[in-house]
Amino acid sequence: MLKALICCLVLLPRQGWTPSDGDRVVVLGGALLEQEIRTAHWETEVTRRLPKRAVVWRNLAWSGDTVRGEARAVFGTPNDGFNALVKETLRLKPTVIYFGYGLNESFAGEKGLPEFRKDYERLIQALAPTKARMGFMTVPLMVRVSSLLPDPAKQNRNIQAYNRVIREIASEKGGLLVELENLLDGLNSQEDSPNGMHLTATGYEKTAGRFAKALGLGEDGPWEVAVQPGKAEVVSGPLQTAVDNDKLVVSSPAIPAPGKGLKVRLKGLAAGTWEIRGPAGFAQTVVVEGESPVTVEIPVDAAAYQTVRRLVSDKDMLFFHRWRPQNETYLFGFRKHEQGNNAREIPLFDPLVEEAEKKIAATTGYSAEITWKAKTGAN
């Protein structure tokens, strides 16, 4: 009975979800996802939009990896790689798993498709005990970023064939389809991508919005509050407000997107000239005529976003040292018996990761006090 239930759980349609508070997310895949932790643009963009940021995000991607886990075999057989992939994922007790496989496999072309499907299904089956919701990323088509590099057209036909299989799997397994096929559209320089398949820091930055959207997080417009004296209404954004006659206090556990501001629409002010003041010395004079509302856009401090992004990346690197430490041979491998003193250091990364999470949570957040005061002509 229980078994049947688990089966059903895996097969239940789960379209249209996003990670929510309390989720433990594991990301699997190759170099594109592995390298994301260096700058953390994507993760920051995703978690920025999750109001309480109470999601644990663990990236287990590994360059060269496939649904067979073959990049993780270390000294063992290819199957040891698969076992390592499954074991480490299970250890993290995920409630959400995003799969980012298919690029490395796709170089085998059409003839590799049946094996790809079979091995993908084996991996899903092996991770079924987690009962996690599963998201399946399609492979971004390669783009031409240098005339020296091969024309990606042929390989892109392979990628499209593999993406068809990934879409079928997502549909059959009732998982979320994370459509990334056109993620790299428009990137055409090595400033953004060293090779048309991976990304530089600017490449990650430019594609972060698309990535978040593909996960179902939608466009994140500017935060906006409509205010009448004594009353405030949140138009968009995860905001709380407190208002009285000449003051609005806006706060959020999240942070707004860099480069976007907080829009405040003031209605019901008497005609005349008003001075609006906001955080970080913001001051603007507006003229109110008749009953028309005025809108001010209060710029957001981009540094706050960058601070969070660096903290996220630091957290990811700490976790990287935890799950993929150097010197594995001496820590856990066949030479561990020789001095064996250092394996005990590795779990010491766990509290550091926890601490880093807390630091991110403490740094994330926004608050602003906006005041308005009549200058002349108003009363």
Place this chain on the structure above:
Amino acid sequence: MNTFARKNRLLHLFSLSAAVAALLGGTPANAQRNFSGTVETDPEKERQTFKVADGFEVNLFAADPILAKPIQMSFDIKGRLWVACSETYPQVLPGQKANDRILVLEDTDGDGKADKTTVFAEGLLIPTGVEPAGNGAFVVDSTDLVFLEDTNGDGKADKRTVFLSGFGTEDTHHMVHTVRWHFDGRLYFNQSIYIHSHLETPHGPRRLNGSGIWRYHPGNQTLEVFQRGLVNPWGHHHDRHGVSFATDGAGGEGINYVVPRASYMTAVGASRILPGLNPGSPKHCGLELVSGRNFPDDWQGDAITCDFRGHRVCRFKLTREGSGFISTQMPELVVTNHPAFRPIDVRMGMDGALYMADWFNPIIQHGEVDFRDPRRDKTHGRIWRVTAKGRPLAPVEDLTKKSNSELLAMLGDPETPRRHNARRVLVERGKDKVMADLKRFIRDIPADNELLLLDAVWTLQAFDEMDSTLVARLLASSDARFRAAGVRVLAFHEEMKGISNRQWVMKKLGEAVRDPDGLVRLEAVSALGRIGDEQSAWVALGVRSQPMDRWLDYALWLCLQETYPVWLASLDKGQPAGVSAVDFLFALQQVDSPEVAKALTRLVLAGDKIQPESLMPVLAHLTRVGGPEELKTVWAKVPSLPGESQPGLLDGLAAAALEKGRKPAGIEGVDAKVVLATGPSSKTLASRARLAGAWKMANAYQQLTELLKEKGVSDAAGRAALDGLLNLGDPRLKEVVIAGFDGEANAAAKPVWLATLTRLDASAAATRAAGLMAGKNDPATLRAVLGAVLGAKGGEAALVKVMEPGKGEPEAARALMRELREMGGSRPQLEGALRDWGKLKNARAEWGAPEKNALLGKLASADPARGENLYRGAAVRCLACHAISGAGGLVGPDLTSIGASAQPDYLLDSLLTPDKQIKEGYHGLVVSTDDGKVLTGIPVRNSDKELVLRQADSAEVTVQKARIEEQKQSTSLMPAGLVDDLTDQELADLVRFLSELGKQGAYAPSTTPYVRTWEVLEPGPAASQWLAKGMNSAPPAALKWSPAYSRVEGGLPLGGVPVVDGQRILRAAGAPPAGSTFWKTIAPSGQSAPEAKRVAGRYYLVVPAGTAEIKAVWQKP
């Protein structure tokens, strides 16, 4: 900062680490020995300890505190020295922010000392490689190969692009290193034995397990494996004509000549490997081939590399021989007994001086040392500069300020770094800005300046361009080295624009495989393997029309392996046009694939296609690769073969059945008589008996038991019948074997029964084994009985069970223990049981720090000479497994410079508890096969199909992978308790001897090529007969020769060497150093040297019984 103040600060840092050690508490009390307070950290004082080759001097270029822990160095296009440094090594501490750096050191006033330091990049995690490029450098940052750029010109990296990620980090001293641009404009880098890399490129994923050298084109991002294997290939450079050489920081074969794409020791999946050029050499790190005006003429092209264990910077002379090279060790460039001088990289500077990176640490910081051991120095490091006195230096210039024509003119400079960096600047300027000037320059190259021509061709190659008329000029050179270089360019022709005609390339390679010079032929065969089209193999086979040698044999074999997936498809068409039958047959036999079996069988059946003398090897190959139909053909051919050829083939057929489950079609159900009763029985009966069993033929049980009864196990055919019966798996056999054992009259034959019985019923065998061994101390019986029981699955466990504690006598237990050690391998359970059984004590295994320290305290007064005698003597017999300078067994690591790399406490620990620390490449494997055998050894080759183990007697055994049932890491093959019977004083002497090995002094590695491995004649009737006839004929095969090894200083003491009829007969054994063909004895002072006698092309020494010692040196013609 004045020197005095700096020194005080450094001493302070050392004592700080001592304090940290004390706080940690868990650190062994002896960790500080040989360290704090005793290591001289003042660079000038270190410099004064250097013994420098005549005519050279050393000055300090840079030192701590401006740099610490340098790993790789490289000079850029402005003459600045880039250094990758890591203080985080070996492992980032939880909570520590890795903050390793790339430094740029500059000598702005030309006085030979760095006076400006820029931190180009920081925040890196153990950067093991750096190579400048463009406005930055390629840097290895743990898992990633990144390009760090300074985009705003402030001298600091502000942009990071990951070109490749997924390099393994399983051991931080194995991570990607030796990142270097080579002459072809490609970036080469190496990884070591424990690294498993999975890299994503736009051409698809690339993977490499274990050691190897990568070749990378950062422009189009093609990535290929250029070489596989070696343990720690920590050096790679090329000679003036583009031939690659590599060094190995853990393998002991000195300079390695790199045949493109070939495999060397430890290569994962390789079934055939190439050796290094200096077997028995200490390990080396870094490699630079000397060039330029500052070094004297006789140094040009010599290889400089670092023996960081022995505190030496070594020199090897490379000379051509056949298609390969000879490497001859010369006296060192720099040598010292300063315990912290650890040279790990060498580079020629733009000024033509040689720079050495000195890691500076009294201990070797290998992974088996606690990562937090306070002896791991974190704060020191030096760059030394070696110049030839009174010779000119090249000007150090900013090449970016030079015009194209000035840079092109530099391609004629004698310094490799100047030519190389001039080419870098041109390439970075880009085709558009350079190509017109380059073409003009090429037009004006004088016809006789082939060096300049070669550099021009390489410059074009770096631009992905090729000019076939220039390559044709190289190919037409009267100097083979230029022809070979031209061929190597053709190997990569598909990377370059300019060759539209593949036919032309193949035509030129077809000519080159028949070149009078071996190196040209080798490059051609190698090029064909890389090109790998259908014709490649057939063209390459043309090389067989010329003399072959070791390198050519390998290159052709490799070419056939690389190309056969392409040409196998065409085999149905029969013999390719233009290929002789003999060559075609040869090619087919090089390939281990079922497809070739069909083609070979067709040739066999055609009758007239195969010369009679070629038939046997062809049939033998068919037994290895053939399926049922092919084996049927082989079996049908057996009766027509001469009798002496038959056993080998029959055994091959049996092996096919046993190891791969392949039998001739139609053999099922055939009566055993068919196999047993046909053929000349006297020579082939044993093989036929085994085959009948292997094929599980009808009525085989009955016929083989009859044969066994008739012949008995003292006879080869009887033993074969027993083997055959074992393969049948008939349950009745056990009774037969027990009866046979009980009724066996010949005591020496009992172990044969016992070995079979162990396979059938291990505990029944163990009881009988105990009975056989009871009361007997003669080594031969004990060894035979132990060997019989331990060679089969379950044997050891059963024996442990019957060894009841306290029931044995100490003397008997000691005798057994001795034999166990002789057999090699580690059997802790059995050893423990033996101790309990014989009431032996093993106090030393439980020694704690006080006992160990007491013993280490005796070292100062211990006698290394006595220690060497113990090393060689019967009580411990270290020599049987561990060679020194190549002389001795191969099972354990060569100990040539162990004393210079390992601390005495490590040496003592290794003797007391051998399992505690095991050198990479020396982890034993215990393999159980599906027929119940147990094999123990060091894996030396490991391909898809076969595992080759080196057993305790240094012999190699091949196991079919398909037959392996269970495989586990054994602990050390070195038995525990080896030194139990030594007195404390003797143990101290032994440790002292080991600790002297490799240090400057009496036990330093010698550059003199002494004959170190001998074979000595054992007495016996055949020996006496041969001597009586005046040794006037080739030594008969019946003579027995035993190995003998010279002492470290070169002499062979004759005390233990057997006397035969009043004299000792010796001959040199082992591979002579390359190029040496004979040896000369050195007379002991005041005596004449014993005369060497030449018999059948080999020299023998006849030494009067009274002579105490001899010494001989290899000579070149």
